[in-house]
Amino acid sequence: MTRHLYITRHGEAAPDGTGLTANGRRQAALLGERLKDVPFSAVHHGPLPRAAQTARLIGESLPGVPLRESEIAGDYVPYVPVEGELPAEIAAQYKRFFEPVTPEEREEGARLASQALDLFTGPANEPRHELVVTHNFLVGWLVRAAMDAPPWRWLGVNQANAALTVIRYAPGRPSSVLVFNDMSHLPRELRWTGFPPEQHV
Numbered sequence: 001m002t003r004h005l006y007i008t009r010h011g012e013a014a015p016d017g018t019g020l021t022a023n024g025r026r027q028a029a030l031l032g033e034r035l036k037d038v039p040f041s042a043v044h045h046g047p048l049p050r051a052a053q054t055a056r057l058i059g060e061s062l063p064g065v066p067l068r069e070s071e072i073a074g075d076y077v078p079y080v081p082v083e084g085e086l087p088a089e090i091a092a093q094y095k096r097f098f099e100p101v102t103p104e105e106r107e108e109g110a111r112l113a114s115q116a117l118d119l120f121t122g123p124a125n126e127p128r129h130e131l132v133v134t135h136n137f138l139v140g141w142l143v144r145a146a147m148d149a150p151p152w153r154w155l156g157v158n159q160a161n162a163a164l165t166v167i168r169y170a171p172g173r174p175s176s177v178l179v180f181n182d183m184s185h186l187p188r189e190l191r192w193t194g195f196p197p198e199q200h201v
Contacts (some may be wrong), residue, residue: 001123001124001125001126001127001128001171002123002124002127002128002168002169002170002171003121003122003123003124003127003128003129003130003168003169004128004129004130004166004167004168004169004178005120005121005130005132005142005166005167005168005169006035006038006040006129006130006131006132006164006165006166007131007132007134007138007139007142007143007159007164007165007166007167008031008054008058008131008132008133008134008139008159008162008163008164008165009134009135009136009139009159009160009161009162009163010024010028010046010048010050010051010053010054010133010134010135010161010162011023011024011025011026011027011028011050011053011054011057011161011162012024012027012161012162012190012193012194013050013161014050017048017049017050018049019049019050019053020050020053020054020057023190023193024050024053024054024161024162024193025053025057026190027054027161027162027186027190027193028053028054028057028058028162029057029058029060029061030162030185030186030190031058031162031164031185031186032057032058032059032060032061032062033061033185034164034185035058035061035062035131035164036061036062038062038129038131039129040062040065040129040130040131041065041128041129041130042065042066042067042068042130042131043055043058043059043062043065043066043067043068043130043131043132043133044068044069044070044072044073044119044120044130044131044132044133044134045067045068045069045070045073045132045133045134046069046070046071046073046074046075046133046134046135046138047069047070047071047074048074048075048135051073051074051075051133051134051135052069054133054162055067055133058131058133070119071112072112072115072116072119072120073116073132073133073134073138074112074134074135074138075134075135075137075138076105076108076109076112076113076137076138077098077101077105077106077109077137078109078110078112078113078116078137078138078140078141078154079109079110079113079141079151079152079154080098080101080106080109080110081094081098081151081152081155085150085152086152094155113138113141116138116141116142117142117145120132120142121142121145121146121167121169121175122169123169123170123171124169136158136159137154139157139159139165140154140155140156140157140158140159141154142165142167143157143165143167143177143180144157145175146167146175146176146177147175147177148174148175158181158195158199159181160181160183160191160192160193160194160195161190161193161194162183162185162186162190163181163182163183163186164179164181164182164183164185165177165179165180165181165182166178166179
């Protein structure tokens with residue numbers, strides 16, 4: 001049966017890590033309003049306050065839908081490219097990017113990323129709509145997998161705060177990215193929060 005996976009990055013986060021800003025709370029509430037008529041079976045969210053609070057605010061528009069906290073929906077590096085895997089023109093830049101990631105974090109990220117594919121993707125036993133409230137890296141990882149791109153290509157797949165991505169997994173068909181980084185439910189002042197002005201499109 002067909003699974004529709006709805007994915008969003010948490011709302012704009014407070015710098016001190018305690019949760020969402022006022023803008024972030026408004027973003028989450030507006031996304032909940034957009035999704036209120038979707039027949040969700042569950043909302044999965046990461047354990048960090050910014051994701052958990054976003055999920056709770058969305059959930060206010062989804063009465064009866066269970067909220068499920070999971071480290072699989074958390075904030076981690078899903079895959080670190082091996083030597084020679086990246087195109088030469090970007091290899092040095094990303095080598096510096098990954099230097100702070102410890103071997104333990106690499107191993108744990110790879111484990112969780114594999115579990116995310118097992119839990120969230122592919123056709124289901126019954127028609128299913130699920131929402132994952134997560135972080136930028138996991139959104140990129142799931143979109144990369146849906147497009148059957150190389151593992152390293154989660155890099156550069158960026159999701160705005162409270163933007164919506166939807167992937168369809170139907171039996172006998174390749175997965176389809178139906179919607180990506182859609183912010184149509186947000187007013188202009190709440191779009192592209194956290195991105196430099198030159199990336200606002």
